[in-house]
Amino acid sequence: MGKPAPISPFAPSSLPTVPEVPGVRFATAEAGIRYKGRTDLLLGVLSPGTQVAGVLTRSKTRSAPVDWCALGLREGVARALVVNSGNANAFTGKKGLETVVITADAAAAAVGCTPGEVFIASTGVIGEPLEAEKFTHLLGKLATDAEPDTWQAAARAVMTTDTFPKLATRKAKIGTHEVVINGFCKGAGMIQPDMATMLCFVFTDAPIDAAALQPLVADNADRTFNCVTIDGDTSTSDTLLVFATGEAEKRGCPRISEATDPRVADFAAALHSLLEELAILVAKDGEGITKFVTVEVEGAEDDRAARRIGLAIANSPLVKTAIAGEDANWGRVVMAVGKSGEAADRDKLSIRFGNILVAHEGERAPSYSEDEVALYMKQPEITVGVDLAIGPGRATVWTCDLTHGYIDINADYRS
Amino acid sequence: MGKPAPISPFAPSSLPTVPEVPGVRFATAEAGIRYKGRTDLLLGVLSPGTQVAGVLTRSKTRSAPVDWCALGLREGVARALVVNSGNANAFTGKKGLETVVITADAAAAAVGCTPGEVFIASTGVIGEPLEAEKFTHLLGKLATDAEPDTWQAAARAVMTTDTFPKLATRKAKIGTHEVVINGFCKGAGMIQPDMATMLCFVFTDAPIDAAALQPLVADNADRTFNCVTIDGDTSTSDTLLVFATGEAEKRGCPRISEATDPRVADFAAALHSLLEELAILVAKDGEGITKFVTVEVEGAEDDRAARRIGLAIANSPLVKTAIAGEDANWGRVVMAVGKSGEAADRDKLSIRFGNILVAHEGERAPSYSEDEVALYMKQPEITVGVDLAIGPGRATVWTCDLTHGYIDINADYRS
Numbered sequence: 114m115g116k117p118a119p120i121s122p123f124a125p126s127s128l129p130t131v132p133e134v135p136g137v138r139f140a141t142a143e144a145g146i147r148y149k150g151r152t153d154l155l156l157g158v159l160s161p162g163t164q165v166a167g168v169l170t171r172s173k174t175r176s177a178p179v180d181w182c183a184l185g186l187r188e189g190v191a192r193a194l195v196v197n198s199g200n201a202n203a204f205t206g207k208k209g210l211e212t213v214v215i216t217a218d219a220a221a222a223a224v225g226c227t228p229g230e231v232f233i234a235s236t237g238v239i240g241e242p243l244e245a246e247k248f249t250h251l252l253g254k255l256a257t258d259a260e261p262d263t264w265q266a267a268a269r270a271v272m273t274t275d276t277f278p279k280l281a282t283r284k285a286k287i288g289t290h291e292v293v294i295n296g297f298c299k300g301a302g303m304i305q306p307d308m309a310t311m312l313c314f315v316f317t318d319a320p321i322d323a324a325a326l327q328p329l330v331a332d333n334a335d336r337t338f339n340c341v342t343i344d345g346d347t348s349t350s351d352t353l354l355v356f357a358t359g360e361a362e363k364r365g366c367p368r369i370s371e372a373t374d375p376r377v378a379d380f381a382a383a384l385h386s387l388l389e390e391l392a393i394l395v396a397k398d399g400e401g402i403t404k405f406v407t408v409e410v411e412g413a414e415d416d417r418a419a420r421r422i423g424l425a426i427a428n429s430p431l432v433k434t435a436i437a438g439e440d441a442n443w444g445r446v447v448m449a450v451g452k453s454g455e456a457a458d459r460d461k462l463s464i465r466f467g468n469i470l471v472a473h474e475g476e477r478a479p480s481y482s483e484d485e486v487a488l489y490m491k492q493p494e495i496t497v498g499v500d501l502a503i504g505p506g507r508a509t510v511w512t513c514d515l516t517h518g519y520i521d522i523n524a525d526y527r528s
Numbered sequence: 529m530g531k532p533a534p535i536s537p538f539a540p541s542s543l544p545t546v547p548e549v550p551g552v553r554f555a556t557a558e559a560g561i562r563y564k565g566r567t568d569l570l571l572g573v574l575s576p577g578t579q580v581a582g583v584l585t586r587s588k589t590r591s592a593p594v595d596w597c598a599l600g601l602r603e604g605v606a607r608a609l610v611v612n613s614g615n616a617n618a619f620t621g622k623k624g625l626e627t628v629v630i631t632a633d634a635a636a637a638a639v640g641c642t643p644g645e646v647f648i649a650s651t652g653v654i655g656e657p658l659e660a661e662k663f664t665h666l667l668g669k670l671a672t673d674a675e676p677d678t679w680q681a682a683a684r685a686v687m688t689t690d691t692f693p694k695l696a697t698r699k700a701k702i703g704t705h706e707v708v709i710n711g712f713c714k715g716a717g718m719i720q721p722d723m724a725t726m727l728c729f730v731f732t733d734a735p736i737d738a739a740a741l742q743p744l745v746a747d748n749a750d751r752t753f754n755c756v757t758i759d760g761d762t763s764t765s766d767t768l769l770v771f772a773t774g775e776a777e778k779r780g781c782p783r784i785s786e787a788t789d790p791r792v793a794d795f796a797a798a799l800h801s802l803l804e805e806l807a808i809l810v811a812k813d814g815e816g817i818t819k820f821v822t823v824e825v826e827g828a829e830d831d832r833a834a835r836r837i838g839l840a841i842a843n844s845p846l847v848k849t850a851i852a853g854e855d856a857n858w859g860r861v862v863m864a865v866g867k868s869g870e871a872a873d874r875d876k877l878s879i880r881f882g883n884i885l886v887a888h889e890g891e892r893a894p895s896y897s898e899d900e901v902a903l904y905m906k907q908p909e910i911t912v913g914v915d916l917a918i919g920p921g922r923a924t925v926w927t928c929d930l931t932h933g934y935i936d937i938n939a940d941y942r943s
Contacts, residue, residue: 346846520930
């Protein structure tokens with residue numbers, strides 16, 4: 114794996130302590146799948162009746178665990194989650210599917226459910242066979258040991274090249290009843306989610322049926338994880354799963370069975386806020402990051418066009434290296450808008466770095482001061498603002514710069 | 529501009545000496561537009577009756593000179609070509625158009641033609657106003673001094689971050705008459721041509737009408753320059769112009785007025801071969817290159833799908849950094865195929881590095897030898913082969929690896 118990358122300068126100073134989610138317990142283990150001296154196996158145990166919704170990578174070469182989750186999401190019922198890091202079980206042929214089935218059988222036996230109620234995610238190297246026997250013998254003890262207060266350990270067990278664990282929590286009201294939502298995720302490289310991020314797991318005690326949860330999850334993924342890019346590379350393993358144990362129903366919380374139920378509004382807002390926080394943490398742990406970059410696009414033809422323009426800017430190696438070099442090279446932003454293929458009028462376009470207008474009406478802003486903008490570019494967090502001035506479309510995209518650190522990490526990952 | 533990048537290890541050992549093209553003369557000058565101590569201005573003088581065809585960037589934020597060339601291509605008649613390096617005259621507003629008009633007027637007066645017969649291309653930094661007065665006073669003397677044997681100097685004058693000039697020549701038969709085709713181009717960064725490369729100029733004495741030349745140029749650009757990528761970033765200035773002076777008609781060569789004329793076949797093949805050579809030279813001078821990479825895709829749904837898959841592989845930062853690290857990380861090739869969005873069947877896909885099969889039928893090849901493939905990855909020229917095994921589509925894409933050198937060059941370009 115080469116020498117470990119330094120911890121991202123944007124890592125939070127401490128991991129949040131999150132409340133328990135009734136009906137959710139975790140245990141972790143060091144299975145030694147690829148890494149040594151750290152946990153790489155997570156078992157989540159969910160109370161009977163847990164509903165699940167999720168979004169999965171649109172990659173045409175998605176992994177065996179993603180295929181498995183797609184089947185499980187049709188039923189929308191979950192009792193267990195098994196996650197391993199170090200090996201993605203992707204492009205592993207028939208053997209990959211066998212590994213998934215063996216894992217589901219073992220977890221089902223350990224937890225006391227059907228294999229179809231077991232959700233599985235794997236992350237790490239692609240194309241190496243994953244031996245189920247390396248970790249399935251541990252699942253029985255993990256099911257026994259699982260505790261409701263092990264969220265930080267759970268968030269750590271799913272990391273690969275992440276330099277810090279990513280964990281967040283929210284409270285929301287359904288009617289007058291308070292529910293909790295916790296989530297954790299991992300990221301760092303091969304990140305341009307196209308449905309979800311690499312791996313993100315969210316848990317709530319809210320009583321929400323899978324059919325009502327699914328559109329909330331899909332819509333919020335679109336406006337959060339699908340607006341993050343590190344390197345424009347879409348993983349074979351992207352998985353976002355949201356589990357609703359429904360335990361709050363025991364406290365009198367009403368059950369939500371339709372996404373249009375007005376009582377779900379606060380929950381939906383809290384879910385959005387949680388997913389946005391986690392998505393931003395993914396960008397803040399981009400491989401080799403020295404600058405966290407927010408791209409704000411407005412005035413595009415529509416929101417979809419705005420997101421495509423934002424991603425074209427956020428994925429441009431020339432924009433990303435310029436920001437790494439603290440160079441306000443807005444000409445490269447113009448280039449990226451142009452290559453997006455979305456409607457743009459060169460002579461209406463304006464561009465700002467932070468609040469400093471650098472270009473408008475097709476040329477450099479008359480007020481442009483190289484000194485002022487150079488000072489701004491030295492900040493650790495940079496906002497690139499683009500106004501197309503041709504429509505109502507807007508989007509925000511989060512990314513990081515492209516640095517020597519990215520090259521160091523990725524020229525040497527598999528060895 | 530920072531310290532100069534080292535010369536690409538793939539630079540040819542010497543520039544070819546090319547024959548003259550009857551009807552074509554060049555002169556160059558040091559106008560000091562941006563660079564010091566090197567030529568940055570080129571005037572090409574073309575004999576009366578010269579026909580011109582070309583393809584231009586599809587960028588939505590294309591430069592003022594590209595707008596100007598688009599107008600000129602409608603008429604298809606050329607007498608002069610003015611190229612400057614150091615400033616792209618892109619995103620320069622009304623001032624940019626004024627600069628182009630002043631330049632065309634000055635060149636027309638110098639050469640003795642109409643402004644509409646002057647073609648203009650500018651390359652370099654985006655968003656800085658380009659003062660026509662910096663170089664238009666030189667055009668009169670350049671027109672007087674222009675010589676037919678100055679191809680190497682012409683190829684040098686158009687360079688920006690290129691580490692070597694790119695010049696090639698072919699001979700072709702039209703009927704029994706031999707014609708010559710010379711071309712030069714520049715590249716290096718902001719390269720994923722979407723109609724043509726940044727700047728490429730081709731000259732022939734063949735008598736071919738613009739209407740017949742245009743489809744030949746467009747088709748060949750698609751299979752050559754549009755199959756090159758350095759960083760996936762499409763320039764605002766991409767311009768490929770092919771000038772046919774028709775001087776060979778004086779030697780009895782028949783005039784071609786339709787692209788379907790069977791007598792044009794050998795010329796078309798020679799043009800393709802010339803453009804392919806120049807396109808490959810662009811990839812071989814990719815910023816920071818240490819490995820030249822050919823991506824060969826076959827078995828895709830159709831040729832268009834094959835090219836998109838090839839570009840997805842060639843643009844993947846993870847594939848490019850793995851190759852830089854001499855790591856046969858074929859899992860990242862699988863990922864890139866998957867993210868392309870084109871039809872693929874994970875379990876039919878096979879991947880090779882050079883002639884070494886590394887993966888097939890959705891998993892690692894049984895014959896896979898890490899030692900064998902590791903040895904191959906140490907070669908300077910790497911071929912990545914992908915067979916989708918679902919259709920007849922094929923394409924070849926040329927690129928380079930992604931290295932610390934790219935970061936060095938681009939974190940520091942404008943300063």
